[in-house]
Amino acid sequence: MFSLQELEAATNGFGPENVVGQGGDGIVYHGVLGNDTQVAVKNLVNDRGQAEKEFKVEVETIVRVRHKNLVRLLGYCAEGACRYPAFASLNFLWMLVYEYVNNGNLEQWLHGDVGPFSPLTWEISINIILGIAKGLTYLHEGLEPKVIHRDLKSSSILLDKQWNPKVSDFGLTKLIGSERSYTTTCVMGAFGYVAPEYASTGMLNDRCDVYSFGVLIMEIISGRKPVDYNWPAEEWLKKMVSSRNSEGVLDPKLPRKPATKTLKRALLVALCCVDPNAQ
Template sequence: MASSGGSSGDSIFTKKTPILGLKLYVLIAATIAVVLVVFALYFLFIRHRSCKRRRVGVKHRSGFLPLVCKEISEVNEPNQRQTTKNVSEKNSVFVVDDVAAIELESKKRSSESKESSTTSSSALSSSTDSLGSFGWGRWYSLTELQTATNQFSGDNVIGEGGYGIVYRGVLHDGSVVAVKNLLNNKGQAEKEFKVEVEAIGKVKHKNLVGLIGYCAEGAQRLLVYEYIDNGNLEQWLHGDVGPVSPLTWEIRMKIAIGTAKGLAYLHEGLEPKVVHRDVKSSNILLDRKWNAKVSDFGLAKLLGSEKSHVTTRVMGTFGYVSPDYASTGMLNEGSDVYSFGVLLMEIITGRSPVDYSKPPGEMNLVDWFKGKVASRRGEELVDPLIDVPPPPRALKRILLVCLRCIDMDANKRPKMGQIVHMLEADEFPYRAVSIVLLMLCLSTYS
């Protein structure tokens, strides 16, 4: 029986099958071999695909990422110092001291855009937009800004100063911007370009005009800012606004507080601190809700924490410059405080710091202002175009702030942060304010 079972088993495996007449054991062996070959081929395919992906990844990094890294290193190299640190916000600000690097990058991108086709141009534009999130602003070509401003048309001029002309521009995406075309007088455009970038870069504050981007092609230096659509404080104070000014006392105080907050941020919220050096009504832009935004940082100076002042050539606008800075050239944040004091007087009175159309005793705003306070006629200082005069206590409080800001001793002037608190305070003890005002006036005229 055993022998019979064995022969029966042998007959099963040795019996020919209908498939090509192959014996069963041969067919089984062939099937196993085919399965092994298929698994081997599948494994090799997966391995090859994985290697290919790694090679593509390496090619992608070598083709694109070094461009980004190189641009970041150009901004952060040791000789291009990190000059501004946003203390209240988490973003750091990096600046470029070597404008030649910007020019080089601009030329490179311009040539790339010319050589590329329509498809590659759009890809480059996308790449440029993404790169714009690094550093301190987006790069704009001169052609873009020419198109945005209708070839710098005179109809689009919204401001003009000693260092450049500001145009209203509409970018290709429909956003409205202010384009400042710096005048290249004796290299001044280069200087102001660097100063503005160093001073505000990507600093963001609701009371500071934001710098969006730049253009540096050849001798052209342009800065692109957010567009503020309600003019500047000078226009609203001294323009033809009719028999009643739209700037009520409450609106004027809102503008004063906003300006003070912007300056306080420059002085106390950044390292190194920024001294604006040209605080005046034409540099205070206003939006539709009368929010103030400090603009024009072309004369600004950076002041490190280890320094109490910097000695520099006296710059500013006549009537706003503090006497100590004008006589010594020693600049610190107290110079801005004095200028703010004059600006605050201008907001209260509606008068320019210097007005030669006034009688001799009233030409200089500061002297006329002090005289009125000393003779206890402070209510006569209020702009007659204000329909509803301020409450007496509120007026006395603001007069006190003005006098403290223009103290002849720069060390006795309050800090901008303190000024913000003084302006925002609802109530000061009436008696204390009166006594302090009297003492200040007596000391001024003694």
């Protein structure tokens, strides 16, 4: 458990120059601890209705997670905010402290300005997809209770200098016992990645992560965002595949096209993951 004083010192007083990410659930700061360990400190926007005890139980479980394709959670901070002017509007602070991964996130490399050709070759892209799959498999099958991420998206996939993926952003995870589902009245997750049955019923299980994973595969292969209002409102990728134009879905920034057989296999996996029938 980290103190707010430690994290304040590590992030230069949560200075704006240290902000490395910002989303609907919090702001992420780059920091350096007293022992020179680089960290990413996520200040959660609110406690999402959780009591402090429940927050600590979930975090202490996730702290024990160890996998090469998951960002390691080093600890957390849960303190009253009244003594800190920068957070005067909050009654309580909830922060998560992760290892720092030094090559940005997948969204930046897919949709940012990387020039005419992406550094993400087909081989690198497939290794990223496999790494995400291995990390999810560990969360779903290697732990008891299993961990449901429920906010899997390209910005939550961090990359190291060797392009190895690390699934991050465990701020929205839910611990679920084996062979169980969980019903919530507050559906969370990024628009375009959320499984339809979760969006409509609030029923959460590991298949919700599988759906998001399928969307991610399609995003990596096509280089297109899951939701794009500049294109017709239709299932574009499925239509291209059914018309036997698999190569037409490839990211135009891809330096070299893959073998057709390999591409079709990857697309088939993606389409299975996003099948309307969750079973």
